[in-house]
Amino acid sequence: MKLALLALRNLARNRRRTAISLAVVATGTAALLLTAGFVAFSFEGLSEAMIHGGLGHLEIARQSATEGRTATLERSVADGLDDWQALQQQVEALPGVLAAAPTLHVAGMASTAAGRSAAFLGVAGDPVRERRMGFTVKVRQGVEMADAPPREGEDQVLLTQGLAQTLGVGPGDRMTLLAVDPDGMLNALDVTVAGLITTGVQELDTRYLRLHLHSAQRLLGTASASNLLVTLDRTSRTDEALHRLRGVLAGHQPPLAVVPWTERAPFYRQVRALYRGIFWFLGSIVFALVVLATSNTLAMAVMERVRELGTLRALGTSIGQVAGLVGLEALWLGLIGGVLGDLLGAALIVALNWLNISMAPPPGAVDPIELRVLFVPEAFVGTILLMLAVLALAAVGPVLRVARLRIVEALAHT
């Protein structure tokens, strides 16, 4: 006979009450699993969207260009990389690196023959490499830019929908880009609108455009690139690649900075902090509900068995053993309820993912998002441990009551 077995048998006495307690614990566990799975999906989805939406896993830029700046479109061409092609070869030779693509940031004014004009923020790149890196451009109208470097007079541009609307242009229309080169001279470049795109972010969709690296270099009169964006075969290798690259580029002149994507994505950090807050808030509610519901059950179980517990004490069972018996009953509830909750959570995750539910775009976003819930193995183990802790906490009151039990009074209890 073991104390744990006796505790388990005691749970089977009042099956209805035990079933209700287990349902509470299991539901709480499943709720936490779903929340954790959704949060994990959101983090993963958001991070991959940001990485493959143009951030890359790592950025290599001149240290002077990165100091004090975290935004993605603020690398000055004056602080650009003159030897970006050599760097590109060096970086792409490293293990785990999919590709390293140069980008050139350009800001200026776009105007049309009809006299409309608007300020723009542009990012120029190499379409072939960006495709290899898994960068995605959401073309809503028209076509993507040509892969080959455009000849003079054949420069193309991809406009965000809001910017195109402001300028009153569409695919096939001509327009002029004006920008200041590193020497302070105002340059102009005639371009053809190849297509209309969206960044997925409403504010950015009113100002953003994309063009070929060669077009931007022609507009700014430079052969430099603002930075090199590096993508890896797996996001989980970011830290490893970061340290390796910092080592490889340590002696470079002028000094270079290697910046992980998380440092260039304040939005991601904010969302992560927000979701974590929501997760802990929900977790606290579940914690409190389960503690309240189960502590009541455990207290009732003790009240109903006062004489029996007194008998155990009379027979020579120590206070610790009797209190341990009640504690073990609580832990059984936590363990069984947690395991049932894991099974319930797994079933709900499968069902929710199978339903392919779409949710409205989040604030500031353009596209609806798909509701997916990930299996987070740590959460499956963590919720069981959490429920054990919750039930241990719920058992504190009943255990203290048992510890204070006077044998004579307990034996006389009716």
Place this chain on the structure above:
Amino acid sequence: MTTPPVFDARGLVKRYILGETTVEALRGVDLEVSAGEVLVVAGPSGSGKSTLLHLLGTLDEPDAGSLTLAGTATATMNERARTLFRRSRLGFVFQTFNLLPVLSAEENVELPLWLAGVGARERRERARAVLAEVGLEHRFGHRPDQLSGGERQRVAIARAIVHRPLAVLADEPTGNLDSETATEVMDLLMALNRSRETVVVVSTHDPALIARAPRRVVLRDGRIAADTRGAAA
């Protein structure tokens, strides 16, 4: 060297506070019980029978007086020592049987052995032997709710003696039984006393049982009114 009495009570006083009233349940009880004795504590309700058994069983502490159990003064025992004493040296039988409903008869009887740290195989053998001794060899696996009142009390008695205690304290053990079963239970206790030389202290107000006891202590208003030995008149 003489063997000390199993129970040696001197001037035991026990008071209970009920609201604003203090009730003296025992008012200076002197009692000595030697090894191998069978003693019936008799008296009307409220005379202090149960209180005396609680004190003798270290389930409660006296407010005054002294109690020595097999040579050890209870005043020197802390909670843990009292628990260990009960576990190894005493057995209890209650009016309402107080068996654990989730355990079988055999498991209920094993309980004191389990508390004493006896191994599983020995526990089972000893529990079955004692259950057979009380006539329940066909009821090992039955739970209390599958047993009659008399059978339950036999299981309780088996539980009380399985670890070979110095004394068994039985508080109104026949109170919930019909007269025939009550006589059987009392016979059983007396037989166990003879075969094991275990002290048996029984509290009861059943005149038939009192009459059959070799020693009778009558309590009245918390004091011993009579302490007689031999066949009742």
